[in-house]
Amino acid sequence: MVQPPVLGMVGAGQLAxxxxxxxxxxxxxxxxLAASDGDSAALVAAEVEFGDHRSLPDLVGFAERCDxxxxxxxxxxxxxxxxxxxxxxxxxxxxxxxRYAQDKLAMRARLAELRLPQPAWRSVTSYDDVARFAxxxxxxxxxxxxxxxxxxxxxxFLAAGDRLPPVECIVEERVRLRRELAVLVARxxxxxxxxxxxxxxxxxxxxxxxxVAPATDAPADxxxxxETIAVELDVTGVLAVELFxxxxxxxxxxxxxxxxxxxxxxxxxxxxxxxxxxxxxxxxDWPLGDAAPTATxxxxxxxxxxxDPNLAGRLSAALDADPALRVHVYGKEPRPGxxxxxxTALGDDLVTVRxxxxxxxxxxxxxxxxxxxxxxxxxxxxxxxxx
Amino acid sequence: MVQPPVLGMVGAGQLAxxxxxxxxxxxxxxxxLAASDGDSAALVAAEVEFGDHRSLPDLVGFAERCDxxxxxxxxxxxxxxxxxxxxxxxxxxxxxxxRYAQDKLAMRARLAELRLPQPAWRSVTSYDDVARFAxxxxxxxxxxxxxxxxxxxxxxFLAAGDRLPPVECIVEERVRLRRELAVLVARxxxxxxxxxxxxxxxxxxxxxxxxVAPATDAPADxxxxxETIAVELDVTGVLAVELFxxxxxxxxxxxxxxxxxxxxxxxxxxxxxxxxxxxxxxxxDWPLGDAAPTATxxxxxxxxxxxDPNLAGRLSAALDADPALRVHVYGKEPRPGxxxxxxTALGDDLVTVRxxxxxxxxxxxxxxxxxxxxxxxxxxxxxxxxx
Numbered sequence: 151m152v153q154p155p156v157l158g159m160v161g162a163g164q165l166a167x168x169x170x171x172x173x174x175x176x177x178x179x180x181x182x183l184a185a186s187d188g189d190s191a192a193l194v195a196a197e198v199e200f201g202d203h204r205s206l207p208d209l210v211g212f213a214e215r216c217d218x219x220x221x222x223x224x225x226x227x228x229x230x231x232x233x234x235x236x237x238x239x240x241x242x243x244x245x246x247x248x249r250y251a252q253d254k255l256a257m258r259a260r261l262a263e264l265r266l267p268q269p270a271w272r273s274v275t276s277y278d279d280v281a282r283f284a285x286x287x288x289x290x291x292x293x294x295x296x297x298x299x300x301x302x303x304x305x306x307f308l309a310a311g312d313r314l315p316p317v318e319c320i321v322e323e324r325v326r327l328r329r330e331l332a333v334l335v336a337r338x339x340x341x342x343x344x345x346x347x348x349x350x351x352x353x354x355x356x357x358x359x360x361x362v363a364p365a366t367d368a369p370a371d372x373x374x375x376x377e378t379i380a381v382e383l384d385v386t387g388v389l390a391v392e393l394f395x396x397x398x399x400x401x402x403x404x405x406x407x408x409x410x411x412x413x414x415x416x417x418x419x420x421x422x423x424x425x426x427x428x429x430x431x432x433x434x435d436w437p438l439g440d441a442a443p444t445a446t447x448x449x450x451x452x453x454x455x456x457x458d459p460n461l462a463g464r465l466s467a468a469l470d471a472d473p474a475l476r477v478h479v480y481g482k483e484p485r486p487g488x489x490x491x492x493x494t495a496l497g498d499d500l501v502t503v504r505x506x507x508x509x510x511x512x513x514x515x516x517x518x519x520x521x522x523x524x525x526x527x528x529x530x531x532x533x534x535x536x537x
Numbered sequence: 538m539v540q541p542p543v544l545g546m547v548g549a550g551q552l553a554x555x556x557x558x559x560x561x562x563x564x565x566x567x568x569x570l571a572a573s574d575g576d577s578a579a580l581v582a583a584e585v586e587f588g589d590h591r592s593l594p595d596l597v598g599f600a601e602r603c604d605x606x607x608x609x610x611x612x613x614x615x616x617x618x619x620x621x622x623x624x625x626x627x628x629x630x631x632x633x634x635x636r637y638a639q640d641k642l643a644m645r646a647r648l649a650e651l652r653l654p655q656p657a658w659r660s661v662t663s664y665d666d667v668a669r670f671a672x673x674x675x676x677x678x679x680x681x682x683x684x685x686x687x688x689x690x691x692x693x694f695l696a697a698g699d700r701l702p703p704v705e706c707i708v709e710e711r712v713r714l715r716r717e718l719a720v721l722v723a724r725x726x727x728x729x730x731x732x733x734x735x736x737x738x739x740x741x742x743x744x745x746x747x748x749v750a751p752a753t754d755a756p757a758d759x760x761x762x763x764e765t766i767a768v769e770l771d772v773t774g775v776l777a778v779e780l781f782x783x784x785x786x787x788x789x790x791x792x793x794x795x796x797x798x799x800x801x802x803x804x805x806x807x808x809x810x811x812x813x814x815x816x817x818x819x820x821x822d823w824p825l826g827d828a829a830p831t832a833t834x835x836x837x838x839x840x841x842x843x844x845d846p847n848l849a850g851r852l853s854a855a856l857d858a859d860p861a862l863r864v865h866v867y868g869k870e871p872r873p874g875x876x877x878x879x880x881t882a883l884g885d886d887l888v889t890v891r892x893x894x895x896x897x898x899x900x901x902x903x904x905x906x907x908x909x910x911x912x913x914x915x916x917x918x919x920x921x922x923x924x
Contacts, residue, residue, distance in 0.1 A: 177866030440861035474827035479564030
């Protein structure tokens with residue numbers, strides 16, 4: 151009998167949880183490497199191992215019991231990813247691709263080589279370096295930690311005279327932007343690439359709080375740009391390309407993530423194949439699914455823990471208020487500011503769909519949601535990542 | 538902190554597997570009582586207990602660790618269901634409702650009291666009883682075991698002179714039928730009822746092999762009939778009402794099931810709220826979700842194990858052949874005739890959608906699928922249930 155492959159994911163956050171949900175349909179059960187038994191995916195998966203994603207022995211032990219290993223986050227040390235490959239493990243995305251999602255300097259340098267659009271940037275080691283850069287682009291500038299940043303962490307806006315943070319950094323121009331966009335594509339090792347429609351993302355304090363799919367009047371070259379990155383960087387699995395749309399309409403790559411991504415949660419109901427199922431197919435080198443939308447608009451609002459972060463007590467009220475709202479609760483211990491779930495509304499009228507998603511989020515978080523279009527801040531926003 | 542409720546399901550077949558998948562979105566993890574570690578849901582759920590659904594101690598031990606208990610099948614002895622309630626467990630559907638899905642004599646008598654349409658029938662204990670009934674309705678007649686039948690088991694077509702099977706039976710007229718239909722409704726204890734559109738079901742050897750949602754020209758009274766049964770029998774959770782549409786267009790209730798049902802698998806992608814999520818909401822007495830369709834047509838083909846029942850080796854070919862096909866593999870040990878999965882195609886043109894579902898099933902099962910409309914057989918078909 152042909153046994154289905156054992157797919158393992160390092161990390162057991164909500165991305166692993168939703169990947170497990172999708173894998174079940176394909177006859178699989180995702181094996182996760184969890185840090186603790188309260189991890190979002192550890193609560194629902196049958197095959198849970200406990201270990202530290204920074205420990206090579208833990209990673210090796212886990213990988214040896216998997217046919218393919220993939221990731222819920224970018225925090226596995228690059229040398230460990232490479233060591234797994236050296237030991238014969240199948241790791242997707244592989245270390246040569248993954249480094250561009252782990253190391254902003256490597257990413258910027260590679261995109262420059264490829265002549266792909268991105269903010270003006272420079273590697274810096276001193277305030278003087280930053281000041282020289284700012285003399286060309288103007289203050290303030292954006293300083294980013296080369297490694298380890300996520301959800302607004304590792305990103306600083308520097309004005310003239312501000313101190314440089316004591317970590318390895320790059321500096322980027324502060325992009326005057328019309329809005330932020332994201333393109334998700336999936337690519338399998340044998341080469342097939344499929345992209346979902348471009349989405350608009352709305353960030354607050356560096357965390358994605360809302361996605362609108364598709365983005366209205368999406369620039370025609372955004373999908374080609376994302377596909378090019380997937381191919382040139384030899385990405386396998388889902389690649390999220392976060393983009394700035396400049397005031398003049400030009401695009402600039404903000405961040406890359408090589409895994410299912412917050413900006414793709416709408417695909418669970420809003421696309422024929424979700425980003426989670428597609429990631430499974432892609433890393434197993436199975437044929438990719440149709441990424442076409444299933445509705446005219448899908449708006450996802452993320453549920454960030456508010457002053458009373460306990461969603462469970464408000465779930466019934468949210469279901470009652472909008473029977474067609476799609477609710478996803480991650481089962482995580484509630485804490486203010488933590489990503490605890492998301493809701494997706496679908497329909498033909500964008501204003502209505504957006505307002506339903508926001509209303510659902512307001513009920514579930516117990517926090518008022520913005521009812522106005524947020525104004526472009528002109529400030530680049532860091533990539534989001536599961537908390 | 539408000540803890541989410543612990544929902545337990547007795548039985549760990551594919552219905553439990555897909556219920557777990559749906560429960561995850563609501564922040565839950567389905568606890569299942571499995572017979573063995575190879576059970577479909579036991580392969581993917583985090584909280585698996587092992588026990589015998591016919592053992593009262595096993596059931597009590599399981600139920601004591603759940604807030605609400607529901608069922609993957611109808612095979613728990615009725616006296617055990619009642620004993621759980623007597624011990625203070627919350628069981629949904631409750632024993633007073635569930636007996637009508639477990640005992641065909643009780644079901645027929647109750648529907649007769651309610652004056653709801655059903656085939657002519659009689660309780661019989663001898664061949665002479667059957668012969669007297671057949672003198673009124675004509676031979677052959679349909680004999681059904683009062684308890685324990687499923688998937689064509691426990692149903693016999695009797696011609697004059699045939700022996701009566703040695704179990705407690707009822708006899709029913711052989712309905713001349715145009716087609717078979719099914720209506721799924723969900724009902725919560727506090728009374729809310731929601732119905733999905735009527736579907737047409739196609740049976741082969743007593744097993745549902747295909748559902749077409751919605752049924753074309755569905756009779757207007759079918760949904761009301763199913764809702765009436767849900768209310769009058771005090772059903773909680775999902776109720777499947779399998780119907781004959783007679784040659785003259787009249788309806789007759791064939792079977793009842795009080796759980797997610799094969800005829801509702803299309804709702805996973807084809808309705809805003811799937812039968813699995815709705816069952817969870819209903820038995821927890823949470824507000825029900827919108828049951829509106831998401832596509833013009835959804836056709837589901839069941840994957841019955843063929844001569845070479847191993848689906849896993851053909852999965853990649855099926856995904857490749859139709860990237861928009863939705864594939865569900867249950868992870869069960871492959872055996873000829875066993876329900877191993879299902880596929881759903883969605884779209885605007887019924888002929889195309891149906892042919893895609895059948896083509897996908899043909900690739901996955903390795904068996905040719907019917908390309909013509911099956912002709913009505915004039916023979917009633919027994920209810921289907923997970924094998």
